[in-house]
Amino acid sequence: MSPTRWILGRIAWMFPTLLGITLVVFLAVHAAPGDPAAALEDAVDGALSQTEAAERVARVRAEHLLDASLPRQYLHFLGPFDLSPRGHPWFGGSGEERWHGLLAFDFGDEFGRPGVPVAREITRRLVVTVPLSLAALLVAYLVAIPLGAWSALRDGTRRSAGVAGLLLLLDAMPTFWLALLAILALGPTGLDLLPVFGLSSSAKADAGLLERALDVGLHAVLPVLVLAAGSLAWLARHVRGSLLVELASDYARMARATGASEREVVWRHALPNALLPVLTFLGGVLPALVGGSVVVESVFGIEGLGRYAYEGLLRRDLNVILATTTLSAVLTLLGILLSDVAYAFVDPRLKPGGRRG
Amino acid sequence: MSALLAIRALSASVRAAGGRASAVERVDLELAPGESLALVGESGSGKTLTALAIPNLPPPGVVYTGSVRLAGAEVLSATRAELDRLRGRRVGVLFQDTSAALDPLRTIADQVAAPARRHLGLAARAAEQRAVELLARLSLPDPERAGRAFPHELSGGMRQRAALALALAAEPDLLVLDEPTSALDPASTAAVLAFVEAERARRGLALLVVTHDLAAVAGRVERLLVLYAGRVVESGPAAAILARPAHPYTLGLLRSLPARARRGQRLATIPGSPPSLAARPAGCPFHPRCGLARPLCTAAIPPLAPTDAPCFGTGRAVACVASAEVRAP
Numbered sequence: 001m002s003p004t005r006w007i008l009g010r011i012a013w014m015f016p017t018l019l020g021i022t023l024v025v026f027l028a029v030h031a032a033p034g035d036p037a038a039a040l041e042d043a044v045d046g047a048l049s050q051t052e053a054a055e056r057v058a059r060v061r062a063e064h065l066l067d068a069s070l071p072r073q074y075l076h077f078l079g080p081f082d083l084s085p086r087g088h089p090w091f092g093g094s095g096e097e098r099w100h101g102l103l104a105f106d107f108g109d110e111f112g113r114p115g116v117p118v119a120r121e122i123t124r125r126l127v128v129t130v131p132l133s134l135a136a137l138l139v140a141y142l143v144a145i146p147l148g149a150w151s152a153l154r155d156g157t158r159r160s161a162g163v164a165g166l167l168l169l170l171d172a173m174p175t176f177w178l179a180l181l182a183i184l185a186l187g188p189t190g191l192d193l194l195p196v197f198g199l200s201s202s203a204k205a206d207a208g209l210l211e212r213a214l215d216v217g218l219h220a221v222l223p224v225l226v227l228a229a230g231s232l233a234w235l236a237r238h239v240r241g242s243l244l245v246e247l248a249s250d251y252a253r254m255a256r257a258t259g260a261s262e263r264e265v266v267w268r269h270a271l272p273n274a275l276l277p278v279l280t281f282l283g284g285v286l287p288a289l290v291g292g293s294v295v296v297e298s299v300f301g302i303e304g305l306g307r308y309a310y311e312g313l314l315r316r317d318l319n320v321i322l323a324t325t326t327l328s329a330v331l332t333l334l335g336i337l338l339s340d341v342a343y344a345f346v347d348p349r350l351k352p353g354g355r356r357g
Numbered sequence: 358m359s360a361l362l363a364i365r366a367l368s369a370s371v372r373a374a375g376g377r378a379s380a381v382e383r384v385d386l387e388l389a390p391g392e393s394l395a396l397v398g399e400s401g402s403g404k405t406l407t408a409l410a411i412p413n414l415p416p417p418g419v420v421y422t423g424s425v426r427l428a429g430a431e432v433l434s435a436t437r438a439e440l441d442r443l444r445g446r447r448v449g450v451l452f453q454d455t456s457a458a459l460d461p462l463r464t465i466a467d468q469v470a471a472p473a474r475r476h477l478g479l480a481a482r483a484a485e486q487r488a489v490e491l492l493a494r495l496s497l498p499d500p501e502r503a504g505r506a507f508p509h510e511l512s513g514g515m516r517q518r519a520a521l522a523l524a525l526a527a528e529p530d531l532l533v534l535d536e537p538t539s540a541l542d543p544a545s546t547a548a549v550l551a552f553v554e555a556e557r558a559r560r561g562l563a564l565l566v567v568t569h570d571l572a573a574v575a576g577r578v579e580r581l582l583v584l585y586a587g588r589v590v591e592s593g594p595a596a597a598i599l600a601r602p603a604h605p606y607t608l609g610l611l612r613s614l615p616a617r618a619r620r621g622q623r624l625a626t627i628p629g630s631p632p633s634l635a636a637r638p639a640g641c642p643f644h645p646r647c648g649l650a651r652p653l654c655t656a657a658i659p660p661l662a663p664t665d666a667p668c669f670g671t672g673r674a675v676a677c678v679a680s681a682e683v684r685a686p
């Protein structure tokens with residue numbers, strides 16, 4: 001089997017997997033307690049008269065098929081046909097909205113804000129969350145690998161033990177607490193070094209491009225660092241442990257017995273072997289773009305995807321929940337695929353379609 | 358000819374309950390270029406620790422004292438840079454377990470070429486060419502392809518020979534084989550021994566074999582050093598010792614060889630088990646298991662001394678007060 005065919009095969013398998021995931025997500029969301037329309041009613045309570053509110057709830061129920069049978073709702077969500085009263089004429093709709101659902105990348109409007117498509121909102125927030133997460137990821141890997149390697153190579157010294165202890169502490173620290181500490185220490189209440197809310201200051205809205213870019217960059221420092229901290233500690237501890245194992249391995253001893261310097265043992269043999277498992281973690285990073293940033297985006301008031309998913313959950317907005325959950329499922333599948341492919345290219349034992357030992 | 362290897366009063370201490378215990382006690386050993394010697398003893402006799410002192414590669418927690426001179430250089434006090442020049446060039450080691458001795462991420466030729474590049478100053482291409490030749494001389498089938506292969510693509514026996522090629526790649530003066538009969542399959546053993554013989558004849562390669570298996574080295578090494586509880590109890594020419602041991606422990610080892618037992622007869626064993634590090638008996642460490650033990654044996658450790666009894670021949674040394682009573686096997 002050629003590598004290309006192997007990868008194509010893996011991609012082909014993602015579709016039935018994804019279909020299964022959407023079914024499970026759909027059923028889980030509907031099995032969860034709480035009525036989305038009623039939640040909406042609570043939300044608009046007071047602003048509208050009772051009859052207006054009731055009217056609006058009824059409209060939402062009809063528009064989003066909340067009274068239809070579960071299979072019909074699922075097919076509506078899956079698409080590509082719109083099954084609502086205003087949907088595709090084949091299914092008894094008026095024909096105003098022919099296409100809908102996952103296959104059409106149309107998850108409908110938000111329950112609470114008619115006219116605001118969930119898909120557009122997700123795209124808007126991906127533009128914020130993806131650069132933040134990628135920056136955090138870069139920081140985490142760039143710091144974790146040298147730090148973990150350093151700590152393994154100096155194993156047994158006091159400084160290495162100190163670093164290992166600090167990493168353990170950082171690894172165990174909840175993100176929200178770390179974020180609060182950072183805000184208190186560096187924000188206006190502390191040293192007042194960095195902005196701690198949002199991603200730009202309104203005062204700079206009319207400034208030049210360079211100044212605005214600098215402003216966004218400064219705003220991003222703390223969220224990126226806090227986002228990076230957790231995975232950094234965890235990753236560095238993995239690198240350290242992994243390298244210690246490889247340095248004590250039989251092939252490292254054999255290399256020493258043939259006159260290899262310790263530098264050679266580390267760079268030629270132990271480090272490549274130690275970093276292989278770290279590569280696997282890259283696969284978990286894509287879904288973390290959605291999940292990992294929930295806390296950080298909430299604390300720093302950033303309009304990102306994680307916060308969107310969280311708020312949708314609080315409002316029981318089925319469209320938002322289904323869309324964000326499906327998106328993170330897709331990202332998980334892609335992440336696994338990416339790390340498998342990367343692994344297969346780096347580790348000779350896993351040559352796709354090659355001879356196996 | 359001056360000695361290639363001279364070990365003087367080598368001791369190895371290991372961490373034990375309540376302090377340190379001595380796993381090797383004042384071992385002396387000398388080896389000339391082209392000579393072959395076997396360190397023989399049960400597990401825990403200190404034979405492997407003695408051999409690992411030559412490249413100064415102690416297992417974690419082991420500390421050596423004494424002197425190991427290899428090709429004129431003191432090994433135990435050498436810096437890492439000095440050791441790197443000796444390891445692979447003066448002494449090559451094949452460790453007991455060869456299954457993981459090769460880096461899984463590098464090709465065989467790449468790994469076997471490394472020592473030649475390091476010590477002989479060969480360019481990458483020339484070193485890889487030599488590596489493939491070495492694989493061929495170790496009777497690896499299809500050496501070109503084996504050179505391009507990764508360790509997992511080779512069979513266990515081929516990996517063993519590749520590991521040996523790695524140990525021999527920079528043409529060391531001395532080859533240390535730790536338990537070769539457990540590390541190598543019979544086909545590999547034959548290939549290895551033929552190669553080692555050829556290298557001894559060609560350039561005077563010396564051989565030091567560590568084994569518990571007297572039968573495996575009988576007829577293949579010139580000299581024997583029998584260790585018990587970290588001490589040399591008997592040394593001398595291999596043929597003479599096998600024909601007429603001077604220490605009751607050597608006799609016990611010989612009698613427990615399966616090849617010696619007649620069909621239908623129970624295999625002889627040495628009663629008891631080797632003493633643990635923490636609880637070495639007073640006096641001769643072998644006396645609790647010895648049929649010839651007498652009150653004198655519990656009083657003091659008998660020193661290793663040359664025997665001049667004519668029945669043992671020349672060049673023999675033994676640490677036993679009753680050696681005259683040890684019968685032929």
